[in-house]
Amino acid sequence: MNKRYRILWIDDQYEDLIEFSIQAENSGIDLFGFTSFEEGFKNLEKDLSKYDGILLDAMFFKTKDQIQNTEDEVALGMAIARLNELKFKKYLPWFVLSAQESFTKSNNSILKANQKRCFDKKNGNDLEELLTSIKREADNLEDTRIRHRYQKVFDTFSETYIGDNYAEHLLAILKSLENPEADIDDILYFTQVRIILEGMFRASNKYGLLHDRCIINGNVVLKNSYRFLSQEKVKVEEGTFVSCKKKHFPPLIAKAINTILDITNVASHSEPAEKELSKLELASYRQNVNSPYLLYSLTFQLMDTLLWFKSYVDQEENKDYQTNISYWIAETIPISSNTATTLHTGEIEQDENRNYFCGKYQLKYTYTDQNHKVGEKITILSAIENTDLRTKNKYPQVAQKYTRA
Secondary structure, eight states: OOOOEEEEEEOTTGGGOHHHHHHHHHTTEEEEEESBHHHHHHHHHHSGGGOSEEEEOSSBBSSTTOOTTOOBTHHHHHHHHHHHHHTTTOOOOEEEEEOOHHHHTSOOHHHHHTTOOEEETTOHHHHHHHHHHHHHHHTTOHHHHHHHHTHHHHTTOSTTTTOGGGHHHHHHHHHHHTOTTSOOOHHHHHHHHHHHHHHHHHHHHHTTSSOGGGEETTEEOHHHHHHHHTTOOEEEETTEEEEESSOOSOHHHHHHHHHHHHHGGGGOSSOHHHHHHHHHHHHHHHHHOOSSHHHHHHHHHHHHHHHHHHHHHHSGGGOOHHHHHTTEEEEEOOOOSSOOOOOEEEEOEEOTTOOEEETTEEOOHHHHHHHOOTTOEEEEEEEEEOOOTTTTTTOSEEEEEEEEO
16 A cells, blocks of 8 residues: 655645646645645644644745735744744654745755755756655654554545544554553543544444434434444433434444443443443453553454444445435334333342342442432332343343332
8 A cells, every 4th residue: 555645835835836736646745735834833733643744835924814925934934943842742854845046046044054955846856856855754753654554544534434633542542552561541542442433423423324313412422323333222312212224333343342332431421330330340350461452452443443434434325325314213102101010129239240230120320329229129110121241141121210119
């Protein structure tokens, strides 16, 4: 696979340099052009991890509202100074390309002070040498090397698929894997894993694969999203369920995502009962195994999932939004306020994993912990199937509504 490099380019006339842009693209370099220091560095600092280098004109605008013939070399000095400040976050190699003879023919003081040369826009050999230099210096960057090593996965981080803003999270995880002896912050990296999965689910919704009701007030409900795409019935509110006529997840991808969600529940913000159990399981695991390999396995399963998603939405049959939402099913089950069916009456107990239960029914952890106590007698009025692989064999159902007997 050909390597791709992303270079931020500031030149007040970059739109006129079409031939050079094409030459760069054919060489594997994607140029992102801006006319001023203000616009260029605003974009750069918003997503520093996105770029592999900076290409600067010798004379360009300081601000976006400047008019032609007011450009000068002050903006170049500002850009160099800011890049030196940003070194503490990320070092980026920078290059100067100009047709100004005061830079190409003379020994310019700015370039001399920074031990740089100016490549000549009018010299074909200079342009070839510039493109070669960009790639050579970018290959020394850790971020660039990682992106190239896993380029197929990083190709999913575009607006067509997951979205460019999620790439930094995977990059952070993969950089941590470069140093297997370093301590792993489980919560930090598990959160990033879940953020990337959230991005995939948002993209699924954009294509019409995922039901709108799996996103509440702009927040993706990860478990519900997983269940819906696995063709399971999802409860979105009391008496209302959504499901899909078409099963989108193949079995291995479904298992991978379920594993990721179960283990990373310690970083969940919306599933307190599962989070508490995951904390206990992770703490027990870390007592005996303190290595990064758990994060490795989750990361590689996640990467496979992203590759599957890209190939799935690339298929012609999955591209049409209207066709995809035609598979959605919404069901409303009337709730009677006059009669209540009693499913079970018994005492609240707690097992060795701190799960609350009553007979064959698992009880909601947080609600039970705050409102009831072990040994209290309750009546269970409604329940749903337990889909948690860790407890479903022991407790096939989860009580939804229960009161003191």
